[in-house]
Each structure stands twice: as structure tokens, then as C-alpha cells.
Amino acid sequence: MGQQIAQSLQDSVGRVITKIVMLLPGIVAFVVVLLIFWAVAAGLAFGVRRILAALRFDARFEQSDNFAEWTHSPSLLIARVVFWGVFLLGVLVGISAFEAGSSDTGLSAYVFSYVPRVIGALVLLFVGTLVARVLGRSVLISGVNMNLQYARLLGTGVKWMVLVLTAAMVLDHLAIGGHIVDLAFGILFGGIVLALALAVGLGSRDLVSRSLEREVATRPTPVPVADERIHHF
Amino acid sequence: MSRMEAEPMETEPELLTHPAAAEPVLPTAPVAEPASPGAGPATAPAATLFAGITGVADIDLVRAHAASLAAAMQGTHVTLAYAGADTTRTAITPELDLLSYPLPTAEATGTPASPWAQTAAAQAALLALASDSSAQSVVLLHPDLAALEPSALLQLTAPVLTREADLVMASYAQGPFDGLLNHSILAPLTRALYGKHVRFPLAPDFALSSRMAARLRMRAHSGGSTGTSVLWPTTVAAAMDATVAEVRLGLQHPTPSGDLDLATVIAQLVGSTFGEMELHAPLWQRVRAAQHSVPFSQFAAPVAAPLSSETVDTAPMIKSFVLGSRSLQDVWGMILPPVTLLDLKRITLLPAERFRLPDELWVRIIYDFALGYRLRTINRTHLLGALTPLYLGWVASYIQEASADPAFQAEARAERLARAFEDGKPYLVRRWRWPDRFNP
Incomplete structure (x- = not known):
């Protein structure tokens, strides 16, 4: 009995060690490839920054108002994109090398098929964040200029709505969460629409009708007109 | 070639100002004898004036004005351009032509619609027509035709016709x-x-010499590419070191109203001013205001309507300012330095009756916004939108100051503010040149 247990332990330890020994070349290959690509990425990023600086890329870019929200210089951003692009390529090559050095198969195929989704999700995240910031600030400033006391709440609400929507789109694109994301969004937006419908139909119908009548009767005054005797223009 | 082109005008640093409307200044340029009816071919007039109406005007009124104008401007050939269906020239007398021109829309020139953009589009079209007419002098007028009265027009055009000035801006009773x-x-x-002491840099009535008109036409032509939809004659005059005069016309044009949104107008006009600042940065950094500006007090007293005895309610404007201060701290924080934000915070805590926005603070705010516009610290539309509550704060402060002082003089107050802008200019120049330098 004792011998059988000892034998069984020895076999399992041996199998694990054998497995590790089999994986070790792959891991070493992965780390080496990663280091090489890290060095190449750093070199390329440095080169790109130097070239863009020589071309006065930042100064040319500043002429455009569309990128006023960017907190970093455009050349730095491009250099970072180049660095991380090459580094991610290194990760993929490393995974492939790891697979070649071990007995596991199918890992690289799975990772490679997932890469386009990750890139798409990153683009979605970037655009969504930018839109959320611009839209949130637009609503905030317009709200203040229309003298809405809840302008800040409105601006923050719009910003987070877009951010949450972006997060949902990113998760959906990455195929994370499956139907839970769809379901959560369906419930959330459906809930909002239902609440509004109920408000209009039942609870706040008088308030809403008065508000609608006011909207029809008078155009909203964007800024407070204090007195007829004051002329701004 | 005109005398103006052959002998470049010697530019004076100071601004010429013609006295009040009581004594119209007649042109002293060589004047030909007026042609009597039926006396055969008329003598060619010595001077040519192109007068353009920058908007739709009643054609009967235009004709009526044209008749009295021809009588008043003897010895000067006048072409009076008005908005019509197409470009047609009609000779009314040997010294007077009526020229209709199709009024361009601001949208056609790719600029957002507003009365100022619309006027600028019409001004650009008229300057092109004036160039084709080879007129020695050009005068552009508001479509309400108030400045087409002979006395007003003579005042406006006299410094240009006598070659005393390249640009004559109108000043109004307000x-x-x-x-x-x-x-x-x-x-x-x-x-x-x-350094040009002009009280109405966007006056709809102004007269130009031919070389000034040519430069302004070029500016109008390149305006779209530089994002400026409004023409600033004074800025162009400063850029070409031209002599600028100002005449006080005893008239008042109707105030643009209707669906105009204050925030939109501020964005358009102040944005355009900031755009011009960016364009002419090397020029204005060299100008020392004290060398150029001549106070108005040494000339005739300005025409201004009296202050109403009734108090104006400033509460909605103060409320808007406080709301802006509460909600836009993040936005203002990206444009204004901490000390300015602190000052603004202090002002919001003042009781309404003691609400005041000091001139020095207001000047710093405007200069910091101009810098933010230049550096694109945030989206320019957002930047200009965030200026509206601050402007309303200034208006509230100004009205309270005026209402509290029975001896309030608008002209003296404007002069004090202008001095504050001049005194604060070194701050602007410093920040413009070294925006990254520490600024508490």
C-alpha cells in the first residue's frame, strides 16, 4: 500500500517535471523573442520620434482643432503606438515560438484569431472615450449657457452614458460576457424608455403637457435676457 | 495710376479724429466744375468714390438718397452700389452711377450665418466691385442708409478724399x-x-482709400482659409501701417436682434478677434499702445444717450455667472491660472449688491482665453462657450457700477477699461511668448 502511494507520487512528480522540462525551451524562446522585440520596438519608437520631430509634425498637427482634446503630443502618441504595435507582434511571435517548443498545439491559432478583435476593441475604446469627453463638455457648456441649474449633472450623465455604451460595445466586440452584456443593455435602455413612457402616460402627464405647451408657445431663451435696455451687440 | 499709388502716403502713428457732426468736412480734393444740364459733355470729375450698401435696401430710398448725394458731392464721380438681382450699371447723371450687385450669402462663402458674416460677405463683394471700378475711394454703408445722408457721408469720406487717412471708421451715438x-x-x-483708438472696430460704415480697399479685399479673399468670417478693417490698417481716422456720426443703427444667441455671437466675434490676434502676433507684440493711442477727450465730446434712471435687474446675469463658476471649474481651470480662479471664486461669494468684476481681472481673463485659443488648450468652440458666463458677470458688474454712480460717464469708463487692457498687455505678451512658464 505504502509502496503503491510512493510509486504514484514519484510518477506524478516525474510527469510534472517532464512537462516542465518540455515547456522550458518554449518559455525561454518566448522570453528571448519578447526581449528582442522589446529592443526593436524601443529603437523604432525612438527613430519615429526623431523623424517626426525633424518634420515638425507636432506643429503641423496643432493647426487642427479636432485634436485639441489630446493631452500628449501627437508624435509621442504615434511613437507609443509603434512601440506597442511591435511589442504585441513580439508577443504573438513569442507565443508561436512557445508553441513550437512545446507539445501544445492550437494556442497560437486561438490567439491569432483573437488579435483583430482586440485591435477593433482598442479603436472603439479610443473613439468612444474621445466622443464621451467632447460630448459631455459640449452638453455641460451649452447647459450652463442655457442657464440650466443641472447642467453639470447633464454633462456628466451624457459622458458616462457614452462611456458605458462604449464599454458594452468593447466587451461585445471582445466576445466577453456573451449575452449578459446585451441583456443588461436591453434592460437598462428598455427601463429608461419605459420609465419615460410611464411618466408621460401616467404620473407626470400634467407636468409634461404643461412643459410641452410652454415649449410650443415660446422658444427657449439660451441666455438670460436681463432687460430690454441692455444690448450686447 | 492714382496719386495715392504714385506717392505712398506718409503714415502717422497717431489717429486722426474729426469733430462732431455739426460741421461736415467737405472734401478739399481738386474739384471740377459741376456740369450744367444740357451743356454738352461734362468735365471728368477729379475724384471717384465707390459707395456700397452692404445689404438689402429699399430701391426707392436708394434713388432718393442718390439724388441728394449727387448734389452734395459735386466734383466727385460717385458709383452707388446696392443689392439687386444681378450686376447692372445705370448712369443717372454724368457724376452718378447706380450699380446693382447680387448680394452673396454668408453660407455661399462657407461661413456660419450671422448678421456680421452676412455683412462681411457683402463687403467682400463690394470691395471686388470697387476694385473693378478703379475707384480712388470706397465707402461701405449699413443697409438702413442712415449714413447715406449727405452730411454723414461727407464726414465719413472727407479724410479719405483729402488723402488725410486711409481708413475712416464711424463712431455712433450709443x-x-x-x-x-x-x-x-x-x-x-x-x-x-x-494701438488704434477706434471705438467701433466692427462699424458697418467706413471709408477706405484705394490701397486700403485693395488690402482689405485681399484679406476678405483669404479670410475663409484663416477661419475668420468677419472683416476687421482696423486690424488690416494696423498691419499695413495705414493712417486711421474716426468720425462721430450722430446716428444709431438698429441693434441686431431676433434669434441671435449670445453664446454663438460671442464665439463668432470674439473667436474672430482671437483668430486675428493669432494671425498678426508679430505685429501686435511690437506695438506699444501708449505711443499710438490718443485719448478722445481732446476732441469733441462723444454723442451718447443718457443713462436711464430706472435700475436694470442684474440678478439673472449674476446667477448665470455663479452657475458658470460652479459648473465650469474644470473647463476654466484648463484656461485660467489658479490665482484668477481664486479671484473668481471670491467674487461669487460676494452679495449681489456688491458684485464687481475688477478691470484687471477681466483683462487677464480675456488674455488667458486668447492664449487658450491660440494653444488649443481645449476645443475652441468649448473655450469660447465657456467665456459667456464670465462676460455676463462683467456686464452685471458694469451695470451695477453705472447704476450706483449718478455721475457715471460711459466714455470715461470705457477709457479706463481700455487703459487696463493696455496696462495688461505685457502679461499677454509674456504668456504668449512663454506659455509654459510657471504662472501661479
Whole structure:
């Protein structure tokens, strides 16, 4: 009995060690490839920054108002994109090398098929964040200029709505969460629409009708007109 | 070639100002004898004037004015251009032509619609027509035709016809609470930057020499590419070191109203001023305002409507300012330095009756916004939108100051603000040149 247990332990330890020994070349290959690509990425990023600086890329870019929200210089951003692009390529090559050095198969195929989704999700995240910031600030400033006391709440609400929507789109694109994301969004937006419908139909119908009548009767005054005797223009 | 082109005008640093409307200044340029009816071919007039109406005007009124104009401007060939269906020239007398021109729309020139953009589009079209007419002098007029009265027109055109000035801007009779955007930002900023003491840099009536008209036409042509939809004659005059005069016309044009949104107008006009600042940065950094500006007090007293005895309610404007201060701290924080934000915070805590926005603070705010516009610290539309509550704060402060002082003089107050803009200019130049330097 004792011998059988000892034998069984020895076999399992041996199998694990054998497995590790089999994986070790792959891991070493992965780390080496990663280091090489890290060095190449750093070199390329440095080169790109130097070239863009020589071309006065930042100064040319500043002429455009569309990128006023960017907190970093455009050349730095491009250099970072180049660095991380090459580094991610290194990760993929490393995974492939790891697979070649071990007995596991199918890992690289799975990772490679997932890469386009990750890139798409990153683009979605970037655009969504930018839109959320611009839209949130637009609503905030317009709200203040229309003298809405809840302008800040409105601006923050719009910003987070877009951010949450972006997060949902990113998760959906990455195929994370499956139907839970769809379901959560369906419930959330459906809930909002239902609440509004109920408000209009039942609870706040008088308030809403008065508000609608006011909207029809008078155009909203964007800024407070204090007195007829004051002329701004 | 005109005398103007052959002998470049010697430019004077100071601004010429013609006295009040009581004594119209007649042109002293060589004048030909007026042609009597039926006396055969008329003598060619010595001077040519192109007068353009920058908008739709009643054609019968135009003809009526044209007749009296021809009588008043003897010896000068006048072409009077008005908005019509197409370009047609009609000779009324040997010295007077009527020229109709199709009025361009601001949208056609790719600029957002507003009365100012519309006027600028019409001005650009008229300057092109004046260039084709080879007129020695050009005068552009508001479509209400108030400035087409012979006495007003003579005042406006006299310095140009006598070659005393390249640009003559009109100044109007206004009440202390009229044209507040002009008095708070546009006029003092233009004066501090370019050293030209012009109280209405966006006056719809102004006269130009032929070389000034050519430069302004070029500016109008390149305006779209530089994002400026409004023409600033004073800035162009400063850029070409031209002599600028100002005449006070005893008239008042109707205030643009209707569906105009204050925030949109501020964005358009102040944004355009900031755009011009960016364009002419090397010029205005060299200008020392004290060398160029001549106070108005040494000339005739300005025409201004009296202050109303009734108090104006400033509460909605103060409320808007406080709301802006509460909600836009993040946005203002990206444009204004901490000390300015602290000052603004202090002001919001003041009781309404003691609400005041000091001139020095207001000047710093405008200069910091101009810098933010240049550096694109945030989206320019957002930046200009965030200026509206601050402007309303200034208006509230100004009205309270005026209402509290029975001896309030709008002209003296405007002069004090203009001086504050001039005094604050070194701050602007320093920040413009070294924006990254520590600024508490």
C-alpha cells in the first residue's frame, strides 16, 4: 500500500517535471523573442520620434482643432503606438515560438484569431472615450449657457452614458460576457424608455403637457435676457 | 495710376479724429466744375468714390438718397452700389452711377450665418466691385442708409478724399448699455493690441482709400482659409501701417436682434478677434499702445444717450455667472491660472449688491482665453462657450457700477477699461511668448 502511494507520487512528480522540462525551451524562446522585440520596438519608437520631430509634425498637427482634446503630443502618441504595435507582434511571435517548443498545439491559432478583435476593441475604446469627453463638455457648456441649474449633472450623465455604451460595445466586440452584456443593455435602455413612457402616460402627464405647451408657445431663451435696455451687440 | 499709388502716403502713428457732426468736412480734393444740364459733355470729375450698401435696401430710398448725394458731392464721380438681382450699371447723371450687385450669402462663402458674416460677405463683394471700378475711394454703408445722408457721408469720406487717412471708421451715438460686447472686449482689445483708438472696430460704415480697399479685399479673399468670417478693417490698417481716422456720426443703427444667441455671437466675434490676434502676433507684440493711442477727450465730446434712471435687474446675469463658476471649474481651470480662479471664486461669494468684476481681472481673463485659443488648450468652440458666463458677470458688474454712480460717464469708463487692457498687455505678451512658464 505504502509502496503503491510512493510509486504514484514519484510518477506524478516525474510527469510534472517532464512537462516542465518540455515547456522550458518554449518559455525561454518566448522570453528571448519578447526581449528582442522589446529592443526593436524601443529603437523604432525612438527613430519615429526623431523623424517626426525633424518634420515638425507636432506643429503641423496643432493647426487642427479636432485634436485639441489630446493631452500628449501627437508624435509621442504615434511613437507609443509603434512601440506597442511591435511589442504585441513580439508577443504573438513569442507565443508561436512557445508553441513550437512545446507539445501544445492550437494556442497560437486561438490567439491569432483573437488579435483583430482586440485591435477593433482598442479603436472603439479610443473613439468612444474621445466622443464621451467632447460630448459631455459640449452638453455641460451649452447647459450652463442655457442657464440650466443641472447642467453639470447633464454633462456628466451624457459622458458616462457614452462611456458605458462604449464599454458594452468593447466587451461585445471582445466576445466577453456573451449575452449578459446585451441583456443588461436591453434592460437598462428598455427601463429608461419605459420609465419615460410611464411618466408621460401616467404620473407626470400634467407636468409634461404643461412643459410641452410652454415649449410650443415660446422658444427657449439660451441666455438670460436681463432687460430690454441692455444690448450686447 | 492714382496719386495715392504714385506717392505712398506718409503714415502717422497717431489717429486722426474729426469733430462732431455739426460741421461736415467737405472734401478739399481738386474739384471740377459741376456740369450744367444740357451743356454738352461734362468735365471728368477729379475724384471717384465707390459707395456700397452692404445689404438689402429699399430701391426707392436708394434713388432718393442718390439724388441728394449727387448734389452734395459735386466734383466727385460717385458709383452707388446696392443689392439687386444681378450686376447692372445705370448712369443717372454724368457724376452718378447706380450699380446693382447680387448680394452673396454668408453660407455661399462657407461661413456660419450671422448678421456680421452676412455683412462681411457683402463687403467682400463690394470691395471686388470697387476694385473693378478703379475707384480712388470706397465707402461701405449699413443697409438702413442712415449714413447715406449727405452730411454723414461727407464726414465719413472727407479724410479719405483729402488723402488725410486711409481708413475712416464711424463712431455712433450709443447709450451706456448698448454694444456691450464691443465695449467690453472688441474695442479695448483692438486698441491695446494694434494701438488704434477706434471705438467701433466692427462699424458697418467706413471709408477706405484705394490701397486700403485693395488690402482689405485681399484679406476678405483669404479670410475663409484663416477661419475668420468677419472683416476687421482696423486690424488690416494696423498691419499695413495705414493712417486711421474716426468720425462721430450722430446716428444709431438698429441693434441686431431676433434669434441671435449670445453664446454663438460671442464665439463668432470674439473667436474672430482671437483668430486675428493669432494671425498678426508679430505685429501686435511690437506695438506699444501708449505711443499710438490718443485719448478722445481732446476732441469733441462723444454723442451718447443718457443713462436711464430706472435700475436694470442684474440678478439673472449674476446667477448665470455663479452657475458658470460652479459648473465650469474644470473647463476654466484648463484656461485660467489658479490665482484668477481664486479671484473668481471670491467674487461669487460676494452679495449681489456688491458684485464687481475688477478691470484687471477681466483683462487677464480675456488674455488667458486668447492664449487658450491660440494653444488649443481645449476645443475652441468649448473655450469660447465657456467665456459667456464670465462676460455676463462683467456686464452685471458694469451695470451695477453705472447704476450706483449718478455721475457715471460711459466714455470715461470705457477709457479706463481700455487703459487696463493696455496696462495688461505685457502679461499677454509674456504668456504668449512663454506659455509654459510657471504662472501661479
